Amino acid sequence: MEEASLRSIRRDLHQIPELGFKETKTQHYLLNKLTEWQTERVHIRKWETGILVRISGTSPTKVIGYRADIDALPITEETGLSFTSTHSGKMHACGHDFHMTIALASIYHYIKNPPVDDLLFIFQPAEEGPGGALPMLQSEAFQEWRPDVIFALHIAPELPVGIVSSREGLLFANTSELFLDFKGKGGHAAYPHLAKDMTVAASQFVVQLQQIISRGIDPLDSALITIGKMESGYVQNAIAETARLEGTIRTLSPETMPLIKQKLQQLIDGFSLTYDCEISVDYGANYYQVYNEASYVKLFSEGMAQEGIVYEEAPAAMTGEDFGYMLKEIPGFMFWLGVDSPYGLHHAQLNPKEEALSVGVKAVVKTIEKIVSSHV
Numbered sequence: 001m002e003e004a005s006l007r008s009i010r011r012d013l014h015q016i017p018e019l020g021f022k023e024t025k026t027q028h029y030l031l032n033k034l035t036e037w038q039t040e041r042v043h044i045r046k047w048e049t050g051i052l053v054r055i056s057g058t059s060p061t062k063v064i065g066y067r068a069d070i071d072a073l074p075i076t077e078e079t080g081l082s083f084t085s086t087h088s089g090k091m092h093a094c095g096h097d098f099h100m101t102i103a104l105a106s107i108y109h110y111i112k113n114p115p116v117d118d119l120l121f122i123f124q125p126a127e128e129g130p131g132g133a134l135p136m137l138q139s140e141a142f143q144e145w146r147p148d149v150i151f152a153l154h155i156a157p158e159l160p161v162g163i164v165s166s167r168e169g170l171l172f173a174n175t176s177e178l179f180l181d182f183k184g185k186g187g188h189a190a191y192p193h194l195a196k197d198m199t200v201a202a203s204q205f206v207v208q209l210q211q212i213i214s215r216g217i218d219p220l221d222s223a224l225i226t227i228g229k230m231e232s233g234y235v236q237n238a239i240a241e242t243a244r245l246e247g248t249i250r251t252l253s254p255e256t257m258p259l260i261k262q263k264l265q266q267l268i269d270g271f272s273l274t275y276d277c278e279i280s281v282d283y284g285a286n287y288y289q290v291y292n293e294a295s296y297v298k299l300f301s302e303g304m305a306q307e308g309i310v311y312e313e314a315p316a317a318m319t320g321e322d323f324g325y326m327l328k329e330i331p332g333f334m335f336w337l338g339v340d341s342p343y344g345l346h347h348a349q350l351n352p353k354e355e356a357l358s359v360g361v362k363a364v365v366k367t368i369e370k371i372v373s374s375h376v
């Protein structure tokens with residue numbers, strides 16, 4: 001596909017960001033393109049707000065899967081681009097507009113050049129939350145077309161265009177969302193002794209919970225807790241009756257996650273007594289680690305060298321990806337695609353370079369060819 005068409009698709013998608021399981025305009029846009037190009041080899045199925053596209057091979061011995069996530073984030077875009085988000089308070093700040101464009105262009109390639117093996121392209125909803133990969137994987141629609149091998153990419157703002165990166169084994173962490181609600185007793189700001197101040201309780205909690213990691217977890221088994229949002233009270237001269245903390249827990253090993261949750265519960269019990277309040281916890285969406293199968297990463301790095309794309313070994317990252325659930329069931333891998341943006345993932349000014357789109361398509365097509373001709 002021409003560079004100009006890649007950019008135009010990416011810009012269209014960039015303007016209509018939608019949150020998890022609400023990607024109706026996105027689904028409609030993708031379906032329009034797919035049906036416009038459809039031939040007798042191409043079979044399309046909807047699943048919730050996602051789509052599965054199966055392309056029949058000329059002489060298939062396996063099914064090769066490629067997954068692109070399609071949802072956006074509740075972030076107000078500040079890029080000032082001419083094709084900025086038209087959905088107020090929502091933005092493709094994690095590159096899923098790139099991921100979808102690269103998947104569409106790869107499908108287009110295989111419509112023009114029929115593949116040897118069967119291909120399954122997966123447009124998956126709700127990666128940022130509440131998690132679309134696991135229910136999609138378990139769906140009848142997916143299981144009927146289940147691939148034998150699967151891979152995916154993620155944009156990497158810190159890498160220059162022309163560089164891709166991955167690693168054998170653990171690439172992304174185990175994650176759990178964290179929502180804490182505090183309920184005390186409100187009152188006049190001048191009478192703190194008659195109230196139960198949840199601003200104070202929640203503030204102490206934020207500081208104290210960092211010690212779960214620094215004092216409770218083996219430093220060689222990395223983990224983190226980030227509180228990204230904190231809310232309490234209603235007005236400057238009243239004691240806050242309620243407070244809410246929203247965050248995420250990340251661990252390098254699946255076993256450390258329940259340990260942190262157990263220690264959090266002990267902290268919650270202690271705080272409830274000390275501050276005479278009620279604290280409820282909700283762990284929201286949980287994602288399993290992204291663990292890459294070594295043989296496919298080797299195949300990928302060989303393929304990139306043949307294609308003139310620079311391959312670098314990636315460090316493991318504390319980012320999360322529900323694609324980990326697909327890799328738990330189906331062998332494969334994930335890689336980073338350099339897009340060179342001074343602002344990182346989840347930043348309101350993230351602006352990936354569009355030259356990376358064609359590098360992404362080349363990388364996906366080459367990887368499919370390598371898997372077709374391999375015996376792994």
Ligand SMILES: CC(=O)N[C@@H](CCC[C@H](N)C(=O)O)C(=O)O
Nearest residue numbers: 128129175176177248319320321
């Ligand atoms: C690649 C990336 O940025 N993924 C997200 C996944 C979010 C998982 C969930 N909502 C959580 O925050 O735990 C990430 O934040 O790493």
